[in-house]
Amino acid sequence: MKTFYVYMMTNRSRVVLYTGVTNSLERRLWFHGNTPKQSFTKRYKIDRIVYYESFDDVRDAISREKEIKRWRREKKNELVRKLNPKWEDLGKKYILRP
Numbered sequence: 001m002k003t004f005y006v007y008m009m010t011n012r013s014r015v016v017l018y019t020g021v022t023n024s025l026e027r028r029l030w031f032h033g034n035t036p037k038q039s040f041t042k043r044y045k046i047d048r049i050v051y052y053e054s055f056d057d058v059r060d061a062i063s064r065e066k067e068i069k070r071w072r073r074e075k076k077n078e079l080v081r082k083l084n085p086k087w088e089d090l091g092k093k094y095i096l097r098p
Contacts, residue, residue, distance in 0.1 A: 004061035006068065007052040008080060009041070014087060016044040017076055021065040025052060029091050048089035051080045 005025050009018045009032065018041060022028040029049060032041045040046070055061040068076060080087060 001056060002058075004055045004058045005052050006055070006061050006065045007049055008068070008076065009046045009049050010087070011045045011047060016046060017073065017080075018044075018046050019065055019068050019076075021058075021061045023058070025049070025091075049091045050084050050087050050089070052090065 002023050004021060004023050005028075006019070006021050007025060007028070009020070010016060020028065032039075033047065035042055037043070053061075053064065055064065068079070071079075084090060
């Protein structure tokens with residue numbers, strides 16, 4: 001059974017929040033770190049994952065991603081602060097980067 005993740009990433013100054021969905025956080029973090037310069041994550045130097053949720057069904061994950069993307073920034077900030085009050089890079093702490 002696969003696991004799917006909704007995640008949020010940001011840059012060092014926390015100015016930009018990127019929300020996405022994947023079935024491999026490790027692979028997705030690698031991808032974001034190794035994309036061409038034209039990509040959104042490269043342009044805004046988004047390099048740290050600060051929030052994620054897991055789902056058993058991809059449809060639930062996609063639905064949650066769309067829900068979060070519709071939110072105002074402050075509501076997204078509150079969601080991150082509940083899990084990660086210091087906005088630490090969870091990729092370094094909990095997810096092994098390839």
